[in-house]
Amino acid sequence: MPQSKKFILQENDIPTQWYNVVADMPVKPAPMLNPQTGKPMVAEDLYPLFAEELARQEMNSTDAWIEIPEEVREMYKIWRPTPLVRARGLEKALGTPAHIYFKNESVSPVGSHKLNSAIAQAYYCKKQGVTNITTETGAGQWGAALSLAAKHFGLELAVYMVKVSYHQKPYRRSIMQTYGAQVIASPSMSTKAGRKILTERPNYQGSLGTAISEAVELAMSTPNCKYTLGSVLNHVSLHQTVIGLEAEKQMEMAGEYPDTVIACFGGGSNFSGIAFPFLRHKFDGSRQTTFIAAEPESCPKLTRGAFRYDFGDEAGYTPLIPMLTLGHDFSPSNIHAGGLRYHGAGSIVSKLKADGYIDAVDIPQLETFKAASLFAATEGIIPAPESSHAIAATIRRALEAKEAGREEVILFNLSGHGLIDMASYDRYFAGDLANYSVTDDEIKANTSNLQEI
């Protein structure tokens, strides 16, 4: 008897509202602080940097549901709703009694979930009359998504791409250029922040923190230009909740509810997207779901970071964010999951972790590629190195369920495919990749001076 593998929604199932988890949190995150005055930021303080509507969404702690503009929803129809898939091939290979589901966000035209927020951000900038936008990108997933969105809404876009990824993933740069964006390897000589770093550390291969500094600086010094960010911030998490809201409907179609929800973790955008809609049933006590953020062993802010006020960028241009952090001076190793090379977690996720609503695991690079290879062989999809962290965490959990004889229902987010990351796979199969760890001393050195929350 054939069984459903995919659970497929129609266009009218695309959510009409985003879910703002802050409104339902029993204890809200501490506010961002103005680094000059030490005072809590209000939405208006962010207007110079972000489109005003995005600044208001960032600070909104009262409305649980935010209307999705029709223009954004129309553009979501290019690829949404995305399928929910029962990973029967992976289950069989593991011999686990667990039921494994994944939300396949890799079907977007740029290959990842990032487009969910890129469209919203470009839309609000355009609506406000902004002509130019800037951003940073790690592996290039966010940059590619924003390039497509900027092209659609007729915005000029400059992307600072972390240098190590610029060279590891030249095709992502090509994709951005095909959509009309200007791409600059970061650190660059085009900003003060970039020049400072390049004179102090001439061979520095960059980090998301540095690229953010450059993008922020360019936005602040260009007329009618706003900055956009692909993760970390509350409004980005908000836009990504379409993932979990769709998945909730699809789990209903499958007749199950997840015991465990898993996603990889860089700044938090895809984790928040799949987790927050399910979290609201944990707040009200109706469900006891376990949430697991899977981060790289080489960048373990959730599992080993300090809970402090820290800058979102390397140069210290951003507000102070209450975050689990490795310190904004932390230099992550050159792992191939470029989208996870970020020093901190957003304020919502950090607070949820501190208050015990979510868990985290850190995973060595080689384990992620091994998991990815098994997933490709059994489910047919070559995952992005970032998403492979979620797969590795899922496999660990499914094997524990096997050990315990537990029919656990696991849902993970496949945030993107790896077709643009094949050079990483080549290096893995050639035996050229390694694991990277971080010492406690290194973390302490980078976080001990940060302000307590």
Place this chain on the structure above:
Amino acid sequence: MPQSKKFILQENDIPTQWYNVVADMPVKPAPMLNPQTGKPMVAEDLYPLFAEELARQEMNSTDAWIEIPEEVREMYKIWRPTPLVRARGLEKALGTPAHIYFKNESVSPVGSHKLNSAIAQAYYCKKQGVTNITTETGAGQWGAALSLAAKHFGLELAVYMVKVSYHQKPYRRSIMQTYGAQVIASPSMSTKAGRKILTERPNYQGSLGTAISEAVELAMSTPNCKYTLGSVLNHVSLHQTVIGLEAEKQMEMAGEYPDTVIACFGGGSNFSGIAFPFLRHKFDGSRQTTFIAAEPESCPKLTRGAFRYDFGDEAGYTPLIPMLTLGHDFSPSNIHAGGLRYHGAGSIVSKLKADGYIDAVDIPQLETFKAASLFAATEGIIPAPESSHAIAATIRRALEAKEAGREEVILFNLSGHGLIDMASYDRYFAGDLANYSVTDDEIKANTSNLQEI
């Protein structure tokens, strides 16, 4: 008022039968001939080369409907059914009254329609107890698809990849290797056919015809090994009809019927897949649909080739196929649409073209990249260089409809995405690409000695 952009089917809408167009053709194609005896081939003659069930499908001219095995249909569920999309963005950019729809076969995990036949071929080989299979690939779309299918069914696979694409598209090679296939640049020194060419033309960058010779030779000289082909042959077209059968249901959902069906053309697999199911309503006179195969200006077998018996490969290992051909010695230019660099068309399509059921256009390379760029900007998807030929033909047609004020319904097949072809786009935007044409003398020189049908 928001309108549907995509028309989405459920898993139980995946066809349960393939459509065999030969059964309904008013005049059947001439049979393939044994080159030694000059006699028509029967299925048994193909058993040494192909899995027996595939050989029987190849020769089946009586059964219009062939059951899809449950194991194949289960694997189709990894990504099928695929969406039908109304290209409203492209329509608007062209200012055309035409309604443009595309079937989005790019959503498969390997990025193209090729998986539809790869799964079927690997399945029938496995079922017969075959352990090793060989094939050729141009741009790598077919090779990637077969690698995934071979991995799923536990078959060893060797792929001869046309040398020009092997270097232009290294990521496709990586994808094949990730799925466990062995990939050899063709021409190679591993076969007699390869050695012969490499000694005569040391810098030859290869062609599909040469790669087929190598793959056939390896299959014939290896125990328990069969050869598989990604296009040209009748059984490949048969498997691809899931595309058109789904599209037919989806056009019904949209409340329209295509006036014009368009697909790019290399050996015929994606063209046949979308066209044949609609063609059956032209045979019985109930519909007057126009079918357009879009081929490269540099490889114009349908528009300018000779209708002759010719070999399917360069070395002359295959049966003689009644085809529209540029001659098996024809060396196509190094265009980036590697999947369209093939000298001949399959016997069914050739006969349909000769009998006036289908039309063809040939399109210069630069026009295809221009069309692809407009499509990426308006529909968000970066198309494969092959598929861009269908887009260019669609744009031509939509602009003619605008000129004539005609509300034509156009359906084209987006056979694949171009995320692995970004180096081609880089070269296009850098102004490094050119058009390539073929002289009548060149065609005549390569076809004048071929046997009349």
